[in-house]
Amino acid sequence: MYKGLKYVALTLFVLVGLYTLLGFLILPGVGLRVINQQLANYAQVPARLDRLQLNPYSLQLTLWGLHVGEAEKEQVAFERLYVDLELDSLWTGAAHLAGIELDKSHTEVTFDKQGTLNLTQLFKLPESPPPAEEPAATDPFPVRIDSIKLAAGSLHFQDLRPSEPINFVYDKLDFELNNLSTLPEDNAEMTLTATGPHGGRIDWKGQASLVPISSSGSLKVTDAQMQGFWPYVRDAVPLDLAQGVLNLNTDYKLDLQDTTELVLSNINVKVSPFAIQAPDGRPLVNLANLEISETTVDLAKQTVVVGKIRSQKLETWATREADGELDWQKLFASNPPPA
Secondary structure (H helix, E strand, O other): OHHHHHHHHHHHHHHHHHHHHHHHHHHHHHHHHHHHHHHHHHEOOOEEEEEEEEEOOOOEEEEEEEEEEEOOEEEEEEEEEEEEEOOOHHHHOOEEEEEEEEEOOEEEEEEOOOOOEHHHHOEOOOOOOOOOOOOOOOOOOOEEEEEEEEEEEEEEEEEOOOOOOEEEEEEEEEEEEEEEEOOOOOOEEEEEEEEOOOOOEEEEEEEEEEOOEEEEEEEEEEEEEHHHOHHHHHOOOOOEEEEEEEEEEEEEEEEOOOOOEEEEEEEEEEEEEEEEEOOOOOEEEEEOEEEEEEEEEEOOOOEEEOOEEEEEOOEEOOOEOOOOOEHHHHHHHOOOOOO
């Protein structure tokens, strides 16, 4: 009897030791090698993952140091990605993730002059064969995620298509989402804050559902410099921005179940100060403050309802030319429509 118990204990000890060795040392090494091999096969730019850690007892996986792009010019990167898979996934019939954490991520989003997005050029993916027949609609695999956190992320957006390049930089991006699920009618609570080195802050708060895909909440933009996106306006109308600071807050409701339905309500837009001029430097409009409130935009119905418009210290200049036309008429007539 004693020898039998000793044999069982020794067997369990060996099995636990092998499981520990496999989980802590062998699987992470093999996984890291496979990931880097796949990155080398499919990435169009230098790409690597520095380290992979696995805790086989708590089922916690951590990826360290993803770099996609040239050294010091990574287009996609992060310092740490942490995933915590719960053991109850084995008997509940749904993948249960207690938490996903992403630290110090960085993303470069760039459109070149031809409109090509850089992110679509990072990997060469194999072509999938065309399906023989239309697959029947199925419910998504059940997944429950208690918490998703993005900490100290950064985003650089650049668009070279306008006449003047557009650049947005947000060097402090934090995102948190709780109770995300693919189960029907489950809503997740989310918050996002983003700030940039040249001023401007974005606060986004609301709820999101994956089945169906929908979201509702509020969006707030504080002290955004309009000069950053003005080239889009400048290419449509011949007006140069002298100064402009934008503040905006709105409630929204988005539903993608059948079509794209987006309703913005309680819109409040404030521009202070605001000044535009002609391309030759002539002043056209100066405003100490412009506020548009109680406004609603319905994308599906293609309607805009403006409640109130207030302005302070409006100054505008207009000149009647010798031929009887206003200089504003000639200004807009001289600007060809964008392609």
